[in-house]
Amino acid sequence: MQNNAAHHPMEKYLRMDRMPHIWCSSCGLGTIVNSFMKGIKNAGIDTNKVAVVSGIGCTGRVAGYIKLDSYHTTHGRAIPFASGLKLANRDLTVAVISGDGDLFAIGGNHLIHAARRNVDMNVICVNNFIYGMTGGQNAPTTPLGAYSSTAPYGNYEQPFNLVGVAAAAGASYVARWTALHFHRLTDTIKEMAKKKGFCFLEVVSPCSTVFARKNKGGTGLDILREYKDRSIIDHEADPQKIPLGMNGEIICGVFINEDRPTFWENVQKGIEKRVVKTKNYKVIKNRESVV
Amino acid sequence: MKYWEKPFGREKPQVFQGSINIFKDRCKGCGFCIEFCPNNVLDFSNEFNKKGYHPPEIIFTKKCTYCGLCESICPDSAIFVIREEVK
């Protein structure tokens, strides 16, 4: 029943001329891209009105593989680029897909401030606990005791709990899944695409070539099996209290889903207050409604 | 023994059947589809593909229920299922 003339349903959404992608065998990134595209499709948004921004790293390659308007920024600068994009063209649904190193180390400040301002964008952070592309250096998410190229005796540094950081910075939507929860991932991405405000999703993903090799974790398949045993779904969990470690539970779920005024709404309110007394107000207001 | 009515008075629920398509040369042999197929339809084949991996092969065609899990989990878009109408 093999029919190589048939088309895979994802082919419409991927740049097939660039395939095969560079991701290693049994890396979770391909699954996450599939889920992302399905989520966007299920949200019913015009794909011409979706833009994807990514930074550098294995996950940064996503921007080059999906058939949407996309931009591959310099290291760590995906969020400032996406903020500008969203503010200049507010019809767009802007998604940032990048790795833990790009978003939380090099671009850490951008992330917390975009969350604080509640800029309307969807940030999908693929957490594989290490810098994969550059050869396995310690990342801000590497668990205590894990081995990496720059931690040959085990990591001494306390890692970030990504959902905790995003929640503390003020994100209006915070969720965590693993690459194994691809159906739930699709639903969450659909929900995020429709939601206003800063949405943060952490996807725990296997890095078979670097993290698993350094830590004797086997292949990506072994890691997915491990996720199956370790992950627990608890939507009520407090994002501050669910750090990830080498062992122990991976608490998944949608932890925060609330509505706060977005950055643009606050800007508008500010402008209105300021100019309401001037005679040009009408002109400005009309121009606003045209934009 | 003959029943005057089928259990619950209903026909047997219709089950979909899927027809599986594999792009062998795209596969990177990760085994996700083989491991997580709920009906164990797939297994590694003995042949090598262009990249040197063992792509999956279908061992129980009839058992596939068109759940689409293999299609969703494949990181390389190498496998997909089409619904076949009747069973």
Ligand code: SF4
């Ligand atoms: S290095 Fe790790 S994260 Fe990068 S493609 Fe390979 S498995 Fe995936």
Ligand code: SF4
């Ligand atoms: S569609 Fe479902 S049952 Fe059929 S091969 Fe794929 S995973 Fe198995």
Ligand code: SF4
């Ligand atoms: S999930 Fe895809 S890449 Fe992995 S073994 Fe199956 S067909 Fe091959």
